[in-house]
Amino acid sequence: MRLYWFKAIAKGGHLQRGMIGAPSSKELKAHLREMGLSLVTYSRRPSFHFSRQVSHRILLDFCFHLEQFENAGIPLKESLRTLHQEQSSPLFKSILLQITCDVEGGTLFSKALEKHPLVFDPVFVGLIAAGEKTGQFSEVLRHLFQHLTWKEEIQAQTLKVLRYPLIVSLVFLFVVYGLMMTLVPELVSFIKAFSKDLPFSTLFLIKVSNFLSNFFFYILASLGIIYFFIKIHPKGTFWENLILDNAPVIGAFRKKNKLTRICHVMAVLFENGIDILQALKTTRKSLKEGQLYNDLENVERLVREGIILSEAFHRVGIFPPIIIRMIKIGEQTSSLQKTLFHVKHFFDTSLKREADQMIGLIEPLMILTLGFVLGWVIYAVFLPLYDTLSVLEV
Numbered sequence: 133m134r135l136y137w138f139k140a141i142a143k144g145g146h147l148q149r150g151m152i153g154a155p156s157s158k159e160l161k162a163h164l165r166e167m168g169l170s171l172v173t174y175s176r177r178p179s180f181h182f183s184r185q186v187s188h189r190i191l192l193d194f195c196f197h198l199e200q201f202e203n204a205g206i207p208l209k210e211s212l213r214t215l216h217q218e219q220s221s222p223l224f225k226s227i228l229l230q231i232t233c234d235v236e237g238g239t240l241f242s243k244a245l246e247k248h249p250l251v252f253d254p255v256f257v258g259l260i261a262a263g264e265k266t267g268q269f270s271e272v273l274r275h276l277f278q279h280l281t282w283k284e285e286i287q288a289q290t291l292k293v294l295r296y297p298l299i300v301s302l303v304f305l306f307v308v309y310g311l312m313m314t315l316v317p318e319l320v321s322f323i324k325a326f327s328k329d330l331p332f333s334t335l336f337l338i339k340v341s342n343f344l345s346n347f348f349f350y351i352l353a354s355l356g357i358i359y360f361f362i363k364i365h366p367k368g369t370f371w372e373n374l375i376l377d378n379a380p381v382i383g384a385f386r387k388k389n390k391l392t393r394i395c396h397v398m399a400v401l402f403e404n405g406i407d408i409l410q411a412l413k414t415t416r417k418s419l420k421e422g423q424l425y426n427d428l429e430n431v432e433r434l435v436r437e438g439i440i441l442s443e444a445f446h447r448v449g450i451f452p453p454i455i456i457r458m459i460k461i462g463e464q465t466s467s468l469q470k471t472l473f474h475v476k477h478f479f480d481t482s483l484k485r486e487a488d489q490m491i492g493l494i495e496p497l498m499i500l501t502l503g504f505v506l507g508w509v510i511y512a513v514f515l516p517l518y519d520t521l522s523v524l525e526v
Contacts, residue, residue, distance in 0.1 A: 140169035186224050186251045188284045192277060194224075199273035209236055227251055240264060254417035255279065255397050262404040272404055279400050283393075286483070290389060293382070293487045300498040307502070309348070311509055312341045319513050333512040373422030385486055390424050391451065392479035399472035408435055424450065441468070451475075 138160065157174065164171050194215065201211035212235060216228040227248050234244035242261035245252040256276060263272030320338055323330065330338075362368040377383050397418055401411040412435060416428040427448045434444035442460035445451050451459070455475055462471025 138164065138174040139172040140164055141172060142169055186221065186227070188280055188287075190221055190224050191251075191256075192280050192284070195273050195277040195280065199270055199277065202270040202273060208241060224251070254414045255400070258401060258406060258410070258414040259404055262401075262406050266405050268404070275400055275404060279396070282396060286389060286392065289483060289487050290385075293385060293490050296491060297494050297498060300495075300502070304498070304502050304505075308505055309344065311506075312344045313348075316341045316509065316513060317345070319517060323513075323516050330516055331512070333508070334516050337509065337512040367421075370421040370425075373420055373425075377423060382490075385483070385490065387424070388479060388483055388486070390419060392476055392483060393418065394424070394428070394450075395472045395476040395479060399469050399476060402469040402472065408441060 160174060161171050197215060198211055201214070202208075206214075209232070212228060212232040216225060216232055219225040219228055230247070231241075231244045234247070235241055240261075242257050242264055245260060246257050259272050259276055259279075263269040266272075316337060320334070320341070323334070362372055365371070377386055379386075394415055397415045398411050401414060402408075406414070409432065412428060412432040416425060416432065419425045419428070427450050430448045431441075431444045431450065434447060435441060439447070440463060442456055442463055445459060446453075446456045455478075458471050458475055459468065462468040
């Protein structure tokens, strides 16, 4: 599928611009002709230009307005046409154009959305498909709006944990690199000219400074190559998640975040009438490849073999025993969906508490580390420098 930027004239005579995917320029012209547009000019666009995700805010607005139109009794085709005309994002505008064309051509709305996996994830498509089957389209859109709002809150919570350490780490690296590459070599060369006996701390600092001077950019290049290799390798996503999930501080937080997502997605899917196997499959696809992805695949296999959900979770070992017990009670009382929402709420509360604790712990830890390094540099450089100046004064 190639992506094109086009200009075309609509039936009313006004000029319309947009982006659209088509196998070839011939297919592009035919596609626009079906939509009642006369092509004026077009140009090919590289696919990576459009690989960005549409923001959550745009999807939230899309679900909100679509729900309002549905409640007002406006047909889906007309709603999509209106939303396409009012859309300000060029990327999402072009996607809505293709979806509108597919729906007007007789394609199910869920199938039209499925053609754009970078924008509409399996949960979004699955819930729309459930709404088409049950006829509760407005209710499904409301649940989607709530789901996207919750997802945005979770991402904001994760960003809150990561933002401060990343900023402080960058400042720390910049300061240390500046000291090692500029200040330390000049001062050490001055000290060496007047003193042959240097303390161990100064000698060690010289070795670190020389190492960074000679290999810093090689280290950066190596890390860039490793990152690029992970990104292009078929198992790269699995390796990346495995490393991050086992990281000392953030690993446990990431795992709890994913468990919260699992409970939330499954509860929303159950609430909209999707069976257990399909809910497990959709939930698994909403995660990136990693250990939890494989664990959910094993749970799905066990449930397909006839094992109840709580027992499958127990055998795979995804959730702690207390959560397994809650799920089992939900199964026995036929209130599994309600139980999963309770578990999700439990994880949500725990995540917020842990985020505040981590920020409170990381902040002084980073300041102490920066203070220790700066103190070591000052001790290793300025102490012998002071001795040298004292000798010169004498």
